[in-house]
Amino acid sequence: MLYLLLSIFCSVSVGIIFKIAAKNTRRNSQMILSNYMVALLLCYAFFAPEPHLKQYTAHWPELTALMVLLPSIFLFLALSVKYVGIVKTDAAQRLSLFIPILAAWFIFHENFNSWKLIGLAVGFPALLLILSKKEETEGQKNAWMYPAVVLLGFGLVDTLFKKVAILPNVPYTTSLSIVFMGALVITTLGVIYEVTFKAKKIKAINFAYGLLIGIFNFGNILFYLKAHKEFAENPSTVFAAMNMGVIVTGSLAGMFLFKEKLTIKNYFGIALALLAIVFITISQVLTQN
Numbered sequence: 449m450l451y452l453l454l455s456i457f458c459s460v461s462v463g464i465i466f467k468i469a470a471k472n473t474r475r476n477s478q479m480i481l482s483n484y485m486v487a488l489l490l491c492y493a494f495f496a497p498e499p500h501l502k503q504y505t506a507h508w509p510e511l512t513a514l515m516v517l518l519p520s521i522f523l524f525l526a527l528s529v530k531y532v533g534i535v536k537t538d539a540a541q542r543l544s545l546f547i548p549i550l551a552a553w554f555i556f557h558e559n560f561n562s563w564k565l566i567g568l569a570v571g572f573p574a575l576l577l578i579l580s581k582k583e584e585t586e587g588q589k590n591a592w593m594y595p596a597v598v599l600l601g602f603g604l605v606d607t608l609f610k611k612v613a614i615l616p617n618v619p620y621t622t623s624l625s626i627v628f629m630g631a632l633v634i635t636t637l638g639v640i641y642e643v644t645f646k647a648k649k650i651k652a653i654n655f656a657y658g659l660l661i662g663i664f665n666f667g668n669i670l671f672y673l674k675a676h677k678e679f680a681e682n683p684s685t686v687f688a689a690m691n692m693g694v695i696v697t698g699s700l701a702g703m704f705l706f707k708e709k710l711t712i713k714n715y716f717g718i719a720l721a722l723l724a725i726v727f728i729t730i731s732q733v734l735t736q737n
Contacts, residue, residue, distance in 0.1 A: 451678055452686060455671035456693040460701055461664040463525075463534040467706055469657040470530040475648065480522045481639050482658025483665055484632040490666040491628055495621035503618050510608050511623070515630030517608070519638070521601035528594035532579075533708040538698030539578045539721055540595035542691045546571050547603020548610055549728070561734060567727030570720050575599070577717025624669070688729035692722050 469479060491497065528537040546568060552558040579592045612623045642648040672690065679685045699718060702708040710718075 449678075451671045451675040452689050452693070455668050455675055455690060456697055458664040458667035458671060459690075459694050460534070460538065460697045462661055462668070463529050463538055463698060464701055464705065465657060465660050465664065466526045466529040467534055469654075470526070472653060472657075475642075475651060475654040476523055476526040477635065477639050477642060478650065478654035479526070479658035479661060480519050481632070481635040482655040483522070483662040484519070484628055484635055486659055486662025487666045488625065488628040488632055490662070490670075491621070491625045494666075494670060495619075495625065497619065497622040497625040499622055499626050503615075507612065507615060510611055511627060511630065514605060514608050514612070514627045515634055517601060517605050518627065518631045519635045521598065521605060524594055524597040524601060528598050531591040532595055533702050534706065535699045535702035535708050535710060535718070536578055536595050536714070537598060538702075539695050539718055540575070540599040541602050542695050542725070543571060543575050543578075543721055544599045544601075544603035544606060545691065545725075545728070547600065548607040551607045561731050563727050563731035563734060567724045567731060570727060571724035574717045574720035574724055577713045578721065580711070580713045580717070621673075684729050684732040687732065688725055691725045695721060695725075 525537065525541070528540070549564065549568065553560055579595055612627075613620045615623065639648075639650075643650060672686070675686045675690070676683055695718060703710070
């Protein structure tokens with residue numbers, strides 16, 4: 449249970465750092481670059497991967513897509529935390545689980561039981577209620593698109609990672625290190641472009657925040673994998689606790705640390721999101737049995 453709690457803590461901490469950083473920096477690309485530098489180093493330190501690129505010949509489309517998507521979605525995650533807050537961003541990120549579920553239904557033709565269908569039916573109105581907001585300023589009129597992109601992006605990333613995770617004779621941690629390496633290269637090129645053609649300055653504060661984000665981002669992955677090992681016979685426990693834990697903890701952090709204001713609709717949406725996760729967890733338990 450300790451690993452699960454640490455994974456939840458690390459996940460929410462990433463949003464908290466982005467929220468604090470939004471007041472002191474405007475160079476999210478530099479933070480994300482530093483994040484991947486740290487995450488890659490920790491990946492090699494803890495997992496000691498030995499990439500054999502020939503094994504991935506047939507899977508470069510998925511890996512390349514992940515290399516591009518991960519830093520892109522991180523940019524939108526930072527913007528979402530800045531403009532709509534931790535509460536809605538964490539909820540949107542966790543509700544992204546519906547994307548791989550729908551992919552399993554429509555693309556991989558998996559059988560769905562009634563509990564999973566109910567979970568999906570509850571989840572969609574939950575999303576609409578969470579993202580609903582009484583607009584306050586002209587600049588916030590389209591702010592809803594940031595958590596929406598976070599949801600779609602993380603859902604697509606999760607779907608691709610699920611495909612990569614089942615590659616034969618290739619450890620998941622090795623695939624992860626290759627994706628981190630590619631994301632680091634792409635982010636580095638982006639920062640070089642900004643510095644060279646847009647006269648953006650390199651600032652140490654951006655890399656300092658990125659260092660923290662990288663530590664907690666990797667910690668989230670490491671402890672989540674360890675939690676799955678600890679609950680190997682009941683993975684649904686990890687699934688439910690992780691998603692519900694992040695939504696609840698993120699909501700508390702947003703409301704008490706940053707005084708984020710939510711409407712009655714938002715609260716109701718969060719409650720429905722938790723209910724949707726319960727239904728989907730029940731469906732997984734029934735499938736395992």
